Amino acid sequence: MSQSAVSRAFTPGASISPATRQRVLDTARRLGYQPNAIARSLATQRSGIVALIVGDLHNPFYPQALSQFAQALEARGKRALLLTHDSKRDVQETLDMAASYQIEAAIVFPTRLTSRPPSLGDVRSGGIPVLLFNRHLPGQNLLSVACDNQAGGRLAAQVLLGSGARNLAFIGGDPETSTHQDRLRGFTGHLAEHGLSPIATPSRAFQYDWGVQATFDLHAAGGRPDGIFGANDIVSIGVLDALRALGRRVPEEVGVIGFDDIQESARMAYGLTTIQQPLAAMIEDSLLALSNDQPVTGLRLHPGKLVWRSSVRGARP
Amino acid sequence: MSQSAVSRAFTPGASISPATRQRVLDTARRLGYQPNAIARSLATQRSGIVALIVGDLHNPFYPQALSQFAQALEARGKRALLLTHDSKRDVQETLDMAASYQIEAAIVFPTRLTSRPPSLGDVRSGGIPVLLFNRHLPGQNLLSVACDNQAGGRLAAQVLLGSGARNLAFIGGDPETSTHQDRLRGFTGHLAEHGLSPIATPSRAFQYDWGVQATFDLHAAGGRPDGIFGANDIVSIGVLDALRALGRRVPEEVGVIGFDDIQESARMAYGLTTIQQPLAAMIEDSLLALSNDQPVTGLRLHPGKLVWRSSVRGARP
DNA sequence: CTGAAAGCGCTTACAG
DNA sequence: CTGAAAGCGCTTACAG
Structure with a gap:
C-alpha cells in the first residue's frame, strides 16, 4: 500500500479503484488513522x-x-x-x-x-x-x-411619523462609525422630506448606559420627544429603561424604535419595535x-x- | 544567509548572533517576509x-x-x-x-x-x-x-431565607445537566437543614420562555411562592417578566435570585440579584x-x- | 489505476 | 555562532 494510495483514498474524486480505497479506509478506521490537515495544508498550499x-x-x-x-x-x-x-x-x-x-x-x-x-x-x-x-x-x-442602514433609518422615521409622533429624537451610537452615520442620515433625510428635523441627536456609544444617560439628559434639558430612534437595540433598551424611570409611558406618550433585533428586544419588559438585520x-x-x-x-x-x-x-x- | 539562520532569527532564544538576527529581521521586514506557521507546526509537531x-x-x-x-x-x-x-x-x-x-x-x-x-x-x-x-x-x-454550583445553590437558599421568604420555588433548567442538578441539590439541601423544602421545582430548559411559562403555570396551579431561585439568569429574567405580568411585586411579595450574572441582569428593568460565576x-x-x-x-x-x-x-x- | 519521487516551508540535531 | 542535510506528513505530476 503506497503513500499515494492512502492519500488518494482520502481525496474525493481521486483516481483510485473503489476496492483499494475501501481497503485503505477500513484499515485506517482499524488503526485510528486520520490524515494530518496541517501537512495537507502545507502540501496543497x-x-x-x-x-x-x-x-x-x-x-x-x-x-x-x-x-x-x-x-x-x-x-x-x-x-x-x-x-x-x-x-x-x-x-x-x-x-x-x-x-x-x-x-x-x-x-x-x-x-x-x-x-x-x-x-x-x-x-x-x-x-x-x-x-x-x-x-x-x-x-x-x-x-x-x-x-442598508440608511434605508433602515428612513424606515425608522417613517414608522415613528406613522404613529403620529412629530417631536423626534435620535439617540446615536459611536458617531465615528458608518452604522451610526448611515442610520442618522436616513432618519434625518426622511424627516426633511416632511419638513421636519430631529429635536436632538445626542451620540456617543453603542451601549446601554449611554442610552439611559442620553434619555435622562434629553429630558433634563426640557426635551419632550414623542418618538425616539435608538441607533441600535442596546441603546434603545437603555432608552426604554430611562423612559420608564422618568414615568413616560411607552408607546402612549413616546414611541421607541431600535435597530438589530437582538434577543433582548423581544423580552416582555421591552417589546422593542426594531429593524432586523438579515x-x-x-x-x-x-x-x-x-x-x-x-x-x-x-x-x-x-x-x-x-x-x-x-x-x-x-x-x- | 542560510535557511537555518533565518529560522533562528525568528526563534526567541535560538543560538544566533545579535548582528545576523538583526540583518535577517531587517530584510524580512523589507521583503514582507513572515514565517509560515503551518510549516512550523509540521516541523515542530x-x-x-x-x-x-x-x-x-x-x-x-x-x-x-x-x-x-x-x-x-x-x-x-x-x-x-x-x-x-x-x-x-x-x-x-x-x-x-x-x-x-x-x-x-x-x-x-x-x-x-x-x-x-x-x-x-x-x-x-x-x-x-x-x-x-x-x-x-x-x-x-x-x-x-x-x-461550585452546589455551594451556589445553598447560597441562593440562604439569601432567600434571609429575606424572610419561606415558600420557595426552584425554576430549573435542563434537568439532565450537572449545572441544574448541582444547583438544585445545594438549594434543597440548605432548605432541608432549616426544615423546609421547595413548594415546586419545575424544570425544563435554560431559556427565557421557559422561565416565563413555569412562573405562569406555578401561579395558575395556585402556587404563591414568596421566593424563587431561577436556575440561571436567563430563566430568572423570564420569571421576573412573568411576575410583573401577574401583578406580583418584586421584591416586596416575591424575591428572585438567579445564577451567572450576565449583562442583562443589571438592566434597570430587572436588577436581578444573582450568583456570579468567576x-x-x-x-x-x-x-x-x-x-x-x-x-x-x-x-x-x-x-x-x-x-x-x-x-x-x-x-x- | 498505481507507485516512486520531489516538493510544500519550516526546525533541529550534527559537525564545524 | 553557522550551514548543510534530514525530516515533519502530506500531495501531485510523472511514468508505467
Missing part, C-alpha cells in the same frame, strides 16, 4: 482557514453573527480561526499573525473600530481578502457587507463574495426588515 | 492550536466565556480554532476534525449537551485533553472546570490545568459570588 477577528463581544449582535459564521464556514469545509483585537493597531498585528497561518480570508467584526484614522482601511493584508462585517469605511479598499443573508453573501474570485472590495448592502412589537403606537404600516 | 467547541450561543454567558478564552489563549501564544456542534454525535465528529489539525486541547462549551447517553464522556479523543467548561459528567474521564478565574484555571501535564481529568470547582441587586428584599447578608 491551501489552508482552508478563515480568520474571524472580533473585539469585545458586548453587543449581543456579534456573538450571534460569530457562531453563524463558524457554522456556515464548516458547512463549506472551511475552518474558523478565532482571533481578538483591541484597536486598529492590533488589527494589523492580528492580521499579520493570521497571515502566518496562510488564512484564505479574514472577516473582521468591528466592535471597537471607528472610521477615525489610523483606520482599518489602511491595513496591509498582503493579498488576503479582508471583509468588514456590518460596517464600511469610505474610500478604502476592503470588502464590506452590511445592512443576518443569515448577510453571512451567505459574505462567504459568496469571498469565494468567487470577484473583486474583494466594495460595499454589499442588505435591506433590514421591520419587526413590529409594542414600543411604537398604532398599526403596522 | 506542535500546532499551538486549541479547539473551542460551541453549540448555539443563546445563553449570553457563553459568548462572554468564548471571547475571554480566545484572548487568554492568544496571550499565551496559542490559537483558537472555533468549531460548532449540534449534539453529542457531532461533538465526536467535530473532535475528530479538530484532531486532524493536531490541536493540543479541546474546550467544549456544552450549550446543548446533557448527561444522557450517548454522552460526551464517551467521546474518543485520541489522547487529546478534552475540557468540559461549566459542566461535568459523572464518572467520565474528562477534565471539567465549573462554578469567569476570569475559571478560564485561567482551565488553561493552567491544560498546560501543566497534570492529570487531564477530574472536576475543578470555583466559588460563585453573590451580586446584590434589587430583586431580593432586605439587606445584604
